[in-house]
Amino acid sequence: MKTNASRPGAPPPPVPGAPVLSPPALSGTAPGRGRAxxxxxxxxxxxxxxxxLTKxxxxxxxxxxGGMNPLTLVLKNLVFTVLALVLLFKLxxxxxxxxxxxxNVLVSMLLMGGGFFLLPSMLAAGLAAEGIILLLGGYRNEMALVAGIACYDILFKAGSFGVSWLFVxxxxxxxxxxxxxVAIGYVGALAGLPVGLRFLRELRHAGIVHE
Amino acid sequence: MRASSMNDRWTAGGAAGARGRGLMHRLDARTKMAVSLLGSVAVMVLSDPAALGLLLAASAAYALTLGRWRMLLACHAGIAVLMCVAFGLMHAMHLAVPRMSPLEPVRLLVPFLRLAIMLNVVLALALSTRVQAMLSTLKSLRLPFCVYIPTAVMVRFVPSFVADVRQVSETLKTRGYRVNPLFLLRHPLLSMRLLFVPLVFRALRAADELGIAAELKGLGYADRLRPCRTVHLARRDWAAMAGALALVAAGVGLQLRAGWGGGGMF
Structure with a gap:
């Protein structure tokens, strides 16, 4: 019987024990099971x-x-919002x-001693923001993304405020x-939305964000 | 890079290369993470100053095994300054609004005890664990693939971005900008543009290149992640975890004796 390996142009036989490489894996498909x-x-x-980059x-x-002061609080939150917006527009x-x-929560919790109690509030904020984005037209709608980030910021800040109550x-x-x-931080986050949109215009112009 | 060139014996628990160093360097990263997690839960649940004082003493002893006592001292001095500012502000608030409840120094001390305990356990973790050891530990946690990859990339790339920040700062110095708190205060938008935009561009480029490299190397083919080498916790790790649990239990005992009122969670 003629095997695949003996045919001209056929792929070499797999090495026993080695993972089977398949082209769909390059587009996010797990091998062997055909499951995307x-x-x-x-x-x-x-x-x-x-x-x-956010950290x-x-x-x-x-x-x-020079440490934590109102200006750095505003800038820190502004940068976070801009980065989150760029990420959502890119992916x-x-x-x-x-x-x-x-x-972010996992790394804060496991490696930086971040509050275990911040986990539920952050995940709830993330879930609510995803829900709002879907309700307003999904990830294709730019305004839905902006509204989702704004909602995420306010819910996350509310959660942080709750955790700070636990602390003090x-x-x-x-x-x-x-x-x-927290209020100063939210001002920075809100300011980050128009700054982020302007930044995205520049990134589109530079060909880094395509859509 | 130095972290990625370490061999597996080094990275698994740090046992081989850390021989001859302090106890903290010989503990497995998972043990230190568990202690850190336990600490973060314990400080929230407990509110009795005696219980938190016990945990503070224990965490200070734990952190001192690092041998970085100057850094620890500086961090605790920072917390002391914060506490003095809070005392001053609270006193001023009480003078301005006499109806406010009177200032109770012991109660005001409790949030700072929590902060100091967390600082000790987190510094111990951060200063004694290499990036590669953290990556090996993350792999051994058997997280889902879609969580493991971004987490590993994040842990791996924080030091690289810190180096990028240093390079950007040096470039700005060469161009004649002196970026300091005063410059940031006077020109916040220009500072952001000078510092932040090059970083984002570098990050976007790094994300694209790294993503393509990862796909070409076949990352993501396996159905599940398998650590290269199974790492078992040593006896000292179990002892450290048992000690941490015993201390938290003693703290809970002290809290029970004092009662859960006055700010306790239960």
Missing amino acids: RYWAVRELVTVGVFAA VSSLLVALMG RKPGTLLLFTLV REQPELLWFTGVV
Whole structure:
């Protein structure tokens, strides 16, 4: 019997134990089972790079601005919103914001000692924002993306405020200060929406964001 | 790169290369993560100053095994400054609005005790764990593929972006800009443009290149992630985790004796 390997132009026989490489894997399909992966590797890498960039940008703003002050708070939140907007415009796939949130929370929780209690509120904010984006026309609608990010920001800030209550509940008067901090942060986040849209125009012009 | 060139014995738990260093460097990254997670839950649940004081003492001893006592001292001095500012502001608020409940120093101390405990456990994790060890640990956690890849990329690329930030700062210096808090205050938009835009462009390029490289290398072919080498926790890791659990249990005992009122979660 003539095997595939002996035919001219046929692919070489697979090495026992080695993973079988198939072209669909390049477009996010798991091999062997014909099951399409929802996320392609390239998209997952983009989410990871943006998550890293948000952490580094926050650090950069805090270091350059001389610690935590109203200006650095505004800039930090502005940068976060701009980056989130750029990511959503680059990866127009339902679940991108939720995945981005999940990765940020996971790294904060496991590697940076971030509050375990922030996890539910952040995930709820991500889910609600995804719902709003879908309701307003999905990831193809630019205004839906902007509304989703605005909603995510306010829900996330509300969640942070709740967690800050847990932290300072023995002296609730301290909540006035955390409330001011959260409000200033939200101002920065809102300012990030028009800045992000303008930045996206530049990225489109440069051919980095195509749609 | 240095982290990625480490061999597997180094990366798995850091045991081989860390021989001769402090205890903290010999603990598995999973143990330190578990201690950090346990600490973050314990500080939220407990509110008794004695219980939190016990955890603070234990966490300070844990962090001191790093041998970076100057850095620890500087961080705790920062927390002390924050606490003094809070005391001052609260006192001013009380003077301005006399109807406000009186200032209770012990109660005001509790949030800062929480902050100090978390600082100790997080510094211990961050300063004694290499990037590659964290990546190996993430792999051993058997996270879903769509969560593992971005998380690993994030952990791997934070140091690279920090290096990029340094390069961008040096470029700005060469061009005659002095980016400092005063410059940021006077020209916030220009500062953002100078610092942030090159970083985003670099990140977008890195994302594209890395994504293509990952696909060409065949990342994502396997049905599930398999760690290259199964890493077992050593006896010292189990001892550290048992010690942490015992301390939290003692803290809960102290909290029970004091009662859950006055700000406790239950």
